Structure formats: structure tokens, C-alpha cells
Amino acid sequence: MNVDVFTLFPEWFEWFSSQRHVSNVLAAGSSLECVNVREHTPLSGGQVDDTPFGGGAGMVLRVDVLDSALRAHYGVDPVLLRERRRVIALAPGGRLLDDRLVDELAGEPALTLLCGRYEGFDERILEHFASDVVSIGRYVLSGGELAAMVLCDAVMRKLPGALGHEESAAEESFSVALEGQPEYPHYTRPAEYRGWRVPEVLLSGHHARVEQWRRERSRERGLDLARGRSQG
Numbered sequence: 599m600n601v602d603v604f605t606l607f608p609e610w611f612e613w614f615s616s617q618r619h620v621s622n623v624l625a626a627g628s629s630l631e632c633v634n635v636r637e638h639t640p641l642s643g644g645q646v647d648d649t650p651f652g653g654g655a656g657m658v659l660r661v662d663v664l665d666s667a668l669r670a671h672y673g674v675d676p677v678l679l680r681e682r683r684r685v686i687a688l689a690p691g692g693r694l695l696d697d698r699l700v701d702e703l704a705g706e707p708a709l710t711l712l713c714g715r716y717e718g719f720d721e722r723i724l725e726h727f728a729s730d731v732v733s734i735g736r737y738v739l740s741g742g743e744l745a746a747m748v749l750c751d752a753v754m755r756k757l758p759g760a761l762g763h764e765e766s767a768a769e770e771s772f773s774v775a776l777e778g779q780p781e782y783p784h785y786t787r788p789a790e791y792r793g794w795r796v797p798e799v800l801l802s803g804h805h806a807r808v809e810q811w812r813r814e815r816s817r818e819r820g821l822d823l824a825r826g827r828s829q830g
């Protein structure tokens with residue numbers, strides 16, 4: 599997979615790229631490239647934003663600046679780009695990132711991520727350049743960089759070679775294998791600690807009973823989530 603991130607803070611991604619599962623994916627042939635939007639602005643003094651029409655606080659990322667950065671990087675009119683690859687603008691009010699969307703994106707050969715800052719994007723960027731507008735939750739971060747990293751992390755750990763042999767993304771919370779439910783509880787040694795005993799079934803060595811217990815706990819947690827209670 600080829601991931602390009604358009605950001606005003608490309609250095610944020612240096613640490614991220616060095617994380618094990620990300621570097622594993624990069625070593626296996628994927629790429630994660632950052633494009634510094636400021637380097638492509640057609641405006642003087644590195645200007646990338648402007649005051650909002652209609653008044654109000656904050657600054658808005660300009661559509662001509664994003665146009666210029668996307669065009670410089672891909673050599674095409676950005677309006678046409680989204681027909682070739684997913685162009686995802688990160689925004690608090692976008693489609694919520696969940697396991698289904700992560701699976702969908704993990705199947706793409708290429709992603710472009712647009713990180714907003716300040717008051718956010720000029721709406722024409724979302725309307726004309728983005729194929730998707732994605733939110734990582736109903737709260738407001740200072741910029742799209744952390745949101746882009748969350749999306750990349752979730753997508754990349756689904757790619758072949760991301761995880762070590764001891765880990766698997768197949769049977770995790772919200773996966774198809776768990777019927778979209780949260781994962782069941784895990785325990786490890788010691789079997790008893792301060793009087794807190796691991797459920798007997800997990801010590802039984804009875805594979806089918808363990809499987810059944812796990813499915814039941816997973817479904818219970820799903821019901822708790824639906825009722826607004828959470829665990830684990």
C-alpha cells in the first residue's frame with residue numbers, strides 16, 4: 599500500500615514510521631510519504647490559511663494551497679485524483695472510523711490523507727478533492743496528524759507482515775471472526791493473584807469449552823456496549 603499524508607507537520611510522522619508494525623509494513627514494500635503543504639503554497643511568506651468569510655475566529659486552510667500541493671505531488675488536477683485513489687480528509691464530523699471502514703481501506707492499494715489544522719478545511723477541499731471525510735471520534739483534536747496516524751495504525755496492522763507471529767489481527771475486537779463484537783477477556787500467569795482466580799474453563803485444556811466461553815463473553819461485552827457500558 600502507498601500512503602501519502604498531506605500535512606503542515608511532516609516531522610510528526612518520523613516517530614510513527616519507526617514503530618514496529620509500521621516499519622514492518624514499510625519493509626514489506628508499502629510506503630508512507632509526507633508532503634509538506636507549506637512547501638507548495640503559491641502564496642508569499644509560506645501562507646496556507648486565511649480568515650473565514652462571514653467572520654468568526656480562527657483560520658481556514660485554503661483550497662488553492664491544497665490544490666497546488668496535490669497537483670505538484672501527483673501531476674494531475676486533484677479533482678480527477680479521487681477517481682484513482684481514496685483521498686481522505688480527516689475531520690471531526692466525518693464518517694466514523696470503525697473496523698468495517700478500516701477493512702475497506704486496508705484493501706486499497708493507495709491512500710491520500712489530508713490533515714487539517716486551525717479551523718479546518720475550506721469546504722471546497724472536502725467537496726471537490728476528497729473522496730471520503732473521516733473522523734476518529736466525536737471530539738476535536740488540534741490537527742489531523744494524530745487522526746491520520748490512528749487511521750494508518752489501524753489500517754497497517756491489517757496488512758500482511760505487520761504483526762509478529764505471536765500476534766494476529768484476525769480475531770480481534772469488532773472483527774468478522776468475532777461477529778463484530780468486542781474481544782473476550784484474556785488472562786495469563788499467575789492463575790491466582792491476591793485471591794483473583796482465572797476462570798476455571800481457561801485452565802481446563804478443553805478447547806471447545808474455551809472457545810464457547812470466549813464467544814459468550816464476547817457477545818456479553820457486545821450487549822454491554824450496546825447498553826452504553828464498556829469494559830476491557
Ligand SMILES: C[S@@+](CC[C@H](N)C(=O)[O-])C[C@H]1O[C@@H](n2cnc3c(N)ncnc32)[C@H](O)[C@@H]1O
Binds near residue numbers: 687712718734737741
Ligand atoms: C481544530 S480542528 C478543526 C475543528 C473544526 N473547526 C470543527 O469544529 O469541526 C483542526 C483539524 O484537526 C483535525 N481533526 C480534529 N478532530 C478530529 C477528529 N475527531 N477526527 C479527525 N480529524 C480531526 C481535522 O483535520 C481538522 O481540520
